[in-house]
Amino acid sequence: MRLVLERFLLGVVVLFGFFFIVLGVRWLVDPSASAIGLGLAPQAGLGLSSQVGDLSAFFLVTGLSILFALTSGNKLWYYPSVMLLLAAAIGRTIAWLFHGAAFAPLLIAFEIGVGLLLLLASKTLPKQE
Amino acid sequence: MDKPRYLLATILFVACLTKSVFAPAQIGRPNIIFLLADDLGYSDIEPYGSEVNTPSLSMLAEQGIIFTNYHTAANCAPSRAMLLTGVNNHLAGVPNIPETFTPEQRQSKNYQGVLGDNVVTIATLLEDSGYHTYMAGKWHLGSEPNKLPSARGFERTVALMDSGADNWEQRPYLPIYDQANWFSDGERYSLPDDFYSSRFLIDKTIEFIDENLDDGKPFFAYVPFQAVHIPVQAPKENTEKYLGVYDEGWSKLREDRHQKAIDLGLVSPQSGIKTMSWVLDWSALSKETKKYEAKRMAVYAGMIDAMDFNIGRLIKYLRETNQLENTVFIFTSDNGAEGSGASEPNSFLSQGIAGNLGYNTNYETLGEKGSYNSINPGFTSAAVSPLSFYKFYTGEGGMRVPLIISGETLGENIKFSPSFAWATDVARTVLSLAEVEPAGARYRGKAVLPMTGRDLGPVIRGESSRVYSNEDVIGYELTGHSALFKGDYKLVRNQGPLGDGNWALFDIVNDPGETKDLKQNMPDRFQEMLGDYAKFEQDHGVLPPPAGYSQLRQMAINTLKDRLEIPFLVLILSFLVVLPFFVYAKFNKRQ
Numbered sequence: 001m002r003l004v005l006e007r008f009l010l011g012v013v014v015l016f017g018f019f020f021i022v023l024g025v026r027w028l029v030d031p032s033a034s035a036i037g038l039g040l041a042p043q044a045g046l047g048l049s050s051q052v053g054d055l056s057a058f059f060l061v062t063g064l065s066i067l068f069a070l071t072s073g074n075k076l077w078y079y080p081s082v083m084l085l086l087a088a089a090i091g092r093t094i095a096w097l098f099h100g101a102a103f104a105p106l107l108i109a110f111e112i113g114v115g116l117l118l119l120l121a122s123k124t125l126p127k128q129e
Numbered sequence: 130m131d132k133p134r135y136l137l138a139t140i141l142f143v144a145c146l147t148k149s150v151f152a153p154a155q156i157g158r159p160n161i162i163f164l165l166a167d168d169l170g171y172s173d174i175e176p177y178g179s180e181v182n183t184p185s186l187s188m189l190a191e192q193g194i195i196f197t198n199y200h201t202a203a204n205c206a207p208s209r210a211m212l213l214t215g216v217n218n219h220l221a222g223v224p225n226i227p228e229t230f231t232p233e234q235r236q237s238k239n240y241q242g243v244l245g246d247n248v249v250t251i252a253t254l255l256e257d258s259g260y261h262t263y264m265a266g267k268w269h270l271g272s273e274p275n276k277l278p279s280a281r282g283f284e285r286t287v288a289l290m291d292s293g294a295d296n297w298e299q300r301p302y303l304p305i306y307d308q309a310n311w312f313s314d315g316e317r318y319s320l321p322d323d324f325y326s327s328r329f330l331i332d333k334t335i336e337f338i339d340e341n342l343d344d345g346k347p348f349f350a351y352v353p354f355q356a357v358h359i360p361v362q363a364p365k366e367n368t369e370k371y372l373g374v375y376d377e378g379w380s381k382l383r384e385d386r387h388q389k390a391i392d393l394g395l396v397s398p399q400s401g402i403k404t405m406s407w408v409l410d411w412s413a414l415s416k417e418t419k420k421y422e423a424k425r426m427a428v429y430a431g432m433i434d435a436m437d438f439n440i441g442r443l444i445k446y447l448r449e450t451n452q453l454e455n456t457v458f459i460f461t462s463d464n465g466a467e468g469s470g471a472s473e474p475n476s477f478l479s480q481g482i483a484g485n486l487g488y489n490t491n492y493e494t495l496g497e498k499g500s501y502n503s504i505n506p507g508f509t510s511a512a513v514s515p516l517s518f519y520k521f522y523t524g525e526g527g528m529r530v531p532l533i534i535s536g537e538t539l540g541e542n543i544k545f546s547p548s549f550a551w552a553t554d555v556a557r558t559v560l561s562l563a564e565v566e567p568a569g570a571r572y573r574g575k576a577v578l579p580m581t582g583r584d585l586g587p588v589i590r591g592e593s594s595r596v597y598s599n600e601d602v603i604g605y606e607l608t609g610h611s612a613l614f615k616g617d618y619k620l621v622r623n624q625g626p627l628g629d630g631n632w633a634l635f636d637i638v639n640d641p642g643e644t645k646d647l648k649q650n651m652p653d654r655f656q657e658m659l660g661d662y663a664k665f666e667q668d669h670g671v672l673p674p675p676a677g678y679s680q681l682r683q684m685a686i687n688t689l690k691d692r693l694e695i696p697f698l699v700l701i702l703s704f705l706v707v708l709p710f711f712v713y714a715k716f717n718k719r720q
Contacts, residue, residue: 018707036307
């Protein structure tokens, strides 16, 4: 049973890793559509530079860290992804509480959920010898 | 008075005199307001025989000149390219809208569907000659940073980049757009909550003019309305004025407008009128369908009514700020009325498309916020009365539209002109009014194409009855639909699905309805004009579409390709990123 659960967790973590990489690459290839997907107005000039640079970095680092964790078996590699996702959830909450941003419960729940899932993976998935 | 005091007094007097000469906009070069309707048919406004109440345009027509034989491109962006540059649209890079090109056509630098860098807009020329230049409305000539109106000579802008959009909110009207792309002064722009297109565009125009009211410089304001492009939407109070007006149907309306055009002297009493074979028989429709169709048309009329009302607000503002007497208005449409509205708007397919975009087509709220409306080919045939065909076709209904040039500075001249006029002439006429020369072979250090449009000034002033001789040739092509104007004659070929693909020859002065094909009676002229057309195609780099081409199908293919291309690229690149990890994991496992 434990083995099945571990394999399931491994599959889910692989999918999330790939998903974040796709999001990161999409920011590099098609920033306008990516911005609209996140409820952002596509920018021009310096705004566009920041959107593409910062957001592609966020998603690529999240995804790559997961893949590094999976291939190296070193649980420390999960932590950058966990920190990024949980910090994003905290940031969204602060934006809602103090800056008049829209409350985004689904996105906050997703970020916390995936962050916790990765923490669980760091504890349970098999380590490299 | 001692010498220094005398000198000072003289300087002050000269300064005051100079200020009084240059400060008020009323003196010197005129302000120019270019009002461009979208998809407005030949007889859609009162001065051209419409029953729609357009007092502001009637007033402008009363004080100006009506061109009864003015022609433009058969669709939007090509027309706008000519109107703003005075250069043929094929040479200016806009043979059609970009979504419609075949892959082969896209290889040509002229077939990009955005305004080329080889042409100069009149806004640039006017700005460089000391005019303020404003734009509020639909641009549709390119949305890359160097193609935006703010990069093409307009000092202040609020502009829609797409072929159309919702009139009540920031929302796309076709599935080819992710969003309605509005820009202001080069930056993305969010529409206000109380947006209604015609009101908003005039508000912005007034705001722009007001900002520089006292600096003494004249202005050029370009106001390309969304009215009456799909989605046809109007404030309820405007629509309600026309409920019941269209209950007798489109055939009666087409006849009435033809008669009115004769009575007004716009067309010859002998002019014929063709029944468009694809138009449904009104009398065969059910009572419910008639009621629905009549309301669709009432909303269309309401949208024109609302546009006119807001033009009236602009005129009132200019009068109150003492600028009206030195302002020249140009009013026209980018092409003829659009007839691609669904014949059965309540069919599953039509409702599915509207529903997919989040719209409804309910009778009760037709034309209001959230409603998707259009007119079908029946009422379009009335909108272009007494002409044949409509938008996208080279029949007169697609190409002959109203043109009014009006202003107190133009003086008391003739009221009607049957002179042939072409879209490029508008640009040249604007420059002439502003006393600005067209660009030479180079402008701002770049080689540019010469303006070919002609100044309509001599006709406006009554000095000449025409600006084109019987030997001058104007050619035009859109996806294989073709036309060539020479003297009183027009060589024309309309492709499918509505046209038969054959050439025909018409005397468009005496037969604007294109009812009598003269090619058998005038074989020499017919052959001569065919030769002229072949030369036009060659000189302008026209690339005819392949056999069996359909604009709608090509647009669907291109949209699908554009939609899938990027996701495919993203997936490939993502796999490439993941690949080293996969290889490493496999390799490690074997070890």
